[in-house]
Amino acid sequence: MIQNPVSAAWRDRSSAPRGRLHAFASGRPRRPRRVAMLSVHTSPLHQPGTGDAGGMNVYIVELAKRLAALDIEVEVFTRYTSSDLPPTVELAPGVLVRHVTAGPYEGLVKEDLPAQLCAFTHGVLRTEAGHRPGHYDLVHSHYWLSGQVGWLAAQRWGVPLVHTMHTMAKVKNAALARCDTPEPAARVIGETQVVEAADRLIANTADEAGELAFHYGARPDQLAVVHPGVNLELFHPGGPGAQRIARAELGLPADAAVLLFAGRIQPLKAPEVLLQAAGVLLERRPELRERLVLAVVGGPSGNGLAKPQSLQKLAAELGLGDMVRFHPPVGQADLARWYRAATALVMPSHSESFGLVALEAQACATPVVAAAVGGLPVAVRDGETGTLVQGHDPADWATALEPYVVRPELVARLGAEAARHAAGFGWSAAAAATADVYAGTLVRPAGRVGPARRRLH
Numbered sequence: 001m002i003q004n005p006v007s008a009a010w011r012d013r014s015s016a017p018r019g020r021l022h023a024f025a026s027g028r029p030r031r032p033r034r035v036a037m038l039s040v041h042t043s044p045l046h047q048p049g050t051g052d053a054g055g056m057n058v059y060i061v062e063l064a065k066r067l068a069a070l071d072i073e074v075e076v077f078t079r080y081t082s083s084d085l086p087p088t089v090e091l092a093p094g095v096l097v098r099h100v101t102a103g104p105y106e107g108l109v110k111e112d113l114p115a116q117l118c119a120f121t122h123g124v125l126r127t128e129a130g131h132r133p134g135h136y137d138l139v140h141s142h143y144w145l146s147g148q149v150g151w152l153a154a155q156r157w158g159v160p161l162v163h164t165m166h167t168m169a170k171v172k173n174a175a176l177a178r179c180d181t182p183e184p185a186a187r188v189i190g191e192t193q194v195v196e197a198a199d200r201l202i203a204n205t206a207d208e209a210g211e212l213a214f215h216y217g218a219r220p221d222q223l224a225v226v227h228p229g230v231n232l233e234l235f236h237p238g239g240p241g242a243q244r245i246a247r248a249e250l251g252l253p254a255d256a257a258v259l260l261f262a263g264r265i266q267p268l269k270a271p272e273v274l275l276q277a278a279g280v281l282l283e284r285r286p287e288l289r290e291r292l293v294l295a296v297v298g299g300p301s302g303n304g305l306a307k308p309q310s311l312q313k314l315a316a317e318l319g320l321g322d323m324v325r326f327h328p329p330v331g332q333a334d335l336a337r338w339y340r341a342a343t344a345l346v347m348p349s350h351s352e353s354f355g356l357v358a359l360e361a362q363a364c365a366t367p368v369v370a371a372a373v374g375g376l377p378v379a380v381r382d383g384e385t386g387t388l389v390q391g392h393d394p395a396d397w398a399t400a401l402e403p404y405v406v407r408p409e410l411v412a413r414l415g416a417e418a419a420r421h422a423a424g425f426g427w428s429a430a431a432a433a434t435a436d437v438y439a440g441t442l443v444r445p446a447g448r449v450g451p452a453r454r455r456l457h
């Protein structure tokens with residue numbers, strides 16, 4: 001029988017005091033056997049597209065499933081947000097979601113959670129204490145709140161901490177929409193501590209790695225870039241006539257020009273720019289009123305929760321009421337239908353660490369018109385799979401969108417290229433690259449004794 005070298009290392013050292021040693025192999029990289037994945041503020045079981053659930057939830061679900069397929073078991077710790085939830089849920093073979101009690105189940109918003117980190121950490125440590133030492137070979141935390149928990153858990157268990165930020169306060173604050181509220185200083189401090197504590201920081205793009213270094217002082221040896229993926233089984237162009245079929249299913253006119261916004265409705269995502277740009281476009285070409293449909297799929301989130309009806313009001317003020325379809329968040333299979341029905345996906349975001357919807361739409365052969373921010377220039381190839389727009393001036397967005405509305409041959413060409421481009425971003429590749437990052441934290445030069453990672457005292 002081939003033994004897992006990581007667990008073997010643990011067994012050999014089972015008499016060692018807990019929290020002092022790493023599950024390491026010497027000389028060669030080894031993959032972990034079981035990872036504790038931390039997602040404090042949002043559950044992988046939540047429907048993305050509203051509230052606190054978005055790309056990070058999708059990221060964790062897809063990554064965990066693909067890691068499990070590589071024989072790396074994943075246990076995702078998240079908060080109990082309802083008394084109906086069971087203590088554990090098997091999300092997929094090899095992927096277990098564990099609910100942890102940290103504060104009342106209902107009524108807490110993300111901003112309340114820093115006060116619950118101690119309770120959450122307690123739940124995580126207590127779970128591990130119910131197993132033999134070495135149950136988890138590595139901690140992978142997502143978002144700074146989880147990073148704070150991971151910092152302690154990894155230290156206590158003597159295992160590496162891998163952290164993915166997803167978003168960063170300093171980056172968000174530097175690109176804030178005019179009406180948005182800045183992220184608090186406490187988050188910046190918390191993020192800085194997590195960067196200091198982590199063995200590896202996984203960034204979505206080289207730009208994000210640069211931001212981690214520039215804003216938070218991350219060292220080059222901590223940084224790894226792993227592009228997220230897209231579920232190519234769910235998101236694909238569909239067969240012949242896919243757009244016509246999707247439109248019929250969604251009750252959209254077959255000959256319309258459908259501009260789609262999909263995701264959380266909040267100032268950061270700037271969905272109002274789509275409506276304002278459509279207003280400008282109609283002033284320039286009033287005949288488009290017959291054909292233009294603006295679809296907004298998603299629900300209010302973050303600072304957008306304060307004014308959940310603001311987009312509807314804006315649509316009415318701009319005289320677009322009859323042209324805009326608002327739809328609550330949908331499951332990903334339904335979202336694929338919206339992408340196929342759309343002429344183009346529109347993403348006027350102020351900041352976007354990657355922008356999964358851009359990849360998903362392209363995988364469905366729908367080009368993307370996106371702000372040239374964050375990961376979007378990686379997700380979208382300007383002029384080949386869509387258009388990148390500088391700034392948020394509605395007139396510029398109207399200019400960028402106009403060709404999509406009036407030139408079907410251009411849409412078809414960009415859409416075909418978009419599908420080819422997105423096909424290069426499978427989650428299996430992302431999981432394999434992540435497993436390599438994990439392995440890099442578990443290796444040490446042959447002959448050396450002691451933890452592979454920098455320890456905090």
Ligand code: UDP
Nearest residue numbers: 048049054055056058263329330355356357
């Ligand atoms: N999403 C969804 N249903 C919706 C709208 C969005 O499942 O109605 C998902 C979408 O498929 C994507 C994620 O939510 O995977 C949004 O991720 P993205 O990176 O675009 O934005 P984030 O929420 O991370 O800011």
